[in-house]
Amino acid sequence: MKIGITGAQSVGKTTLLNALRSEKLFRDYAICDEVTREIKEMGFDINEAGSDLTQILIMQKHIVNVFMFDNMLTDRTALDGLVYTTYLNMHKKVSDNTLKKAKVMYDRIISQYDYLFYIRPEFDIVDDGVRSIDPNFRDEISEIFEGFITELPREITIVSGSVRERLEQVMKYIT
Numbered sequence: 001m002k003i004g005i006t007g008a009q010s011v012g013k014t015t016l017l018n019a020l021r022s023e024k025l026f027r028d029y030a031i032c033d034e035v036t037r038e039i040k041e042m043g044f045d046i047n048e049a050g051s052d053l054t055q056i057l058i059m060q061k062h063i064v065n066v067f068m069f070d071n072m073l074t075d076r077t078a079l080d081g082l083v084y085t086t087y088l089n090m091h092k093k094v095s096d097n098t099l100k101k102a103k104v105m106y107d108r109i110i111s112q113y114d115y116l117f118y119i120r121p122e123f124d125i126v127d128d129g130v131r132s133i134d135p136n137f138r139d140e141i142s143e144i145f146e147g148f149i150t151e152l153p154r155e156i157t158i159v160s161g162s163v164r165e166r167l168e169q170v171m172k173y174i175t
Contacts, residue, residue: 048091058084
């Protein structure tokens with residue numbers, strides 16, 4: 001089973017992933033976290049400073065994760081890659097060609113997820129030294145997410161509340 005948690009930065013995706021990681025059901029799952037952070041650790045700009053190269057690298061990482069593991073949990077999905085690439089294209093930081101590639105990659109892998117869980121912003125942004133702390137950036141990213149999830153050709157489940165409540169919602173939905 002492939003489970004993706006999706007949403008803007010600093011909404012609690014990794015926190016939920018870490019809570020799920022401790023559940024017995026997921027003991028043998030590959031945990032694919034920090035896709036964007038890996039790119040940052042390689043010396044590339046992310047968030048609102050992303051580029052053609054960063055977006056292609058991020059989308060390729062999503063492809064590898066989806067096709068490498070039969071059972072996986074991830075705190076970023078191909079939808080995240082497409083949303084952030086769309087934002088960067090709107091702000092002239094990535095080319096139309098890169099956006100087209102992101103759409104092709106998204107179309108190719110989004111159906112591979114058995115479950116998608118979306119988290120809307122509910123809490124203040126916490127500065128972790130990696131994610132953007134600009135609330136306007138997060139708001140714009142969230143608006144793009146909202147536009148995409150209403151058009152998705154598949155179901156996406158919105159989870160909300162505390163970490164415990166989100167965990168319970170996910171577990172109830174998939175079991």
